[in-house]
Amino acid sequence: MENDIACNGNDSINSNVVSNDARNNLLVRNESISAVHGSLKLPIGIAIASKSQCCVCRIPLVSPTITIKKEDRNNILIRRNVDIPKGSRCCKDHTSNGYLSREAFFKLTAYKINYRIFDSNYIIDTMEKLRTMVHYQKHIDFDDPSSLSDADYKILTGFTRKQHNRVLECIPSTALKNSVNLSPRCALACLLMKLRLGISNAALASMLGIDN
Ligand SMILES: [Zn+2]
Incomplete structure (x- = not known):
């Protein structure tokens, strides 16, 4: 575009x-x-x-702010x-991982x-x-910030998106495998869903659209 x-x-x-x-x-x-x-x-x-007004809530921008990504x-x-x-910008609170x-x-x-x-x-x-x-969009996507609401996060993992981000920050990058079809964010969500919902690996894979 x-x-x-x-x-x-x-x-x-x-x-x-x-x-x-x-x-x-x-x-x-x-x-x-x-x-x-x-x-x-x-x-x-x-x-x-406007570079001085949030394009989401329309209040005057106060640092930190984020430029809306092309995606x-x-x-x-x-x-x-x-x-x-x-070039439009918004308050950082409206974003997750920059999106x-x-x-x-x-x-x-x-x-x-x-x-x-x-x-x-x-x-x-x-x-x-x-x-x-x-x-x-057939599958649950934790890597797409517009895919899941805070309520969805809470129901699926027991954590809000902010809590999920916080846990992710506390885990060393080397401790989570970053595979082609499973990002660290998704891997953590997978574990939390498994613990919270008690579902099989096959069911999890089907819900997340990944190989079992
Ligand atoms: Zn705002």
Whole structure:
């Protein structure tokens, strides 16, 4: 998506500031969607673009802060139709391992609507990402910060995400094997799930989408 979306040239802040995605949808309902020369012109929500204001909770930024990663920007555009301008920042509390937490992922809202032109290459690339997402999300993924909520962590492992991070920090990196399909974070989650839920290795492997 850094193959960036061609813009309609009107990127100025819209005076129709809106409070959430639902209202955004209402505002654009009557606008036309057009196709020109293999491209599509579509309405898209735009998140706050400021280096001094959090794009999630919109308060003035106070260090430490995090720049929203490209992966999060792609993910939120595909799943929520909200574009986070490159370079946008948020409070560190909204992130886990540098990526937006699930809670922040759904808290972030657009504040204006713009029309943007998406070329055919972008649309093909996005459809490929969608296929990957649909396939990938069959399993529990502890490495994807937007995949599990704090409540999910607690139910599955007995720890919140923060507690899980804390335990992970206390374990020497050499003590946990980092394999192709099992990161240290996932390995710890595996152990905690085993202890908490008392399920078989086969059941665990099936839930996490890894080889038994
Ligand atoms: Zn914030």
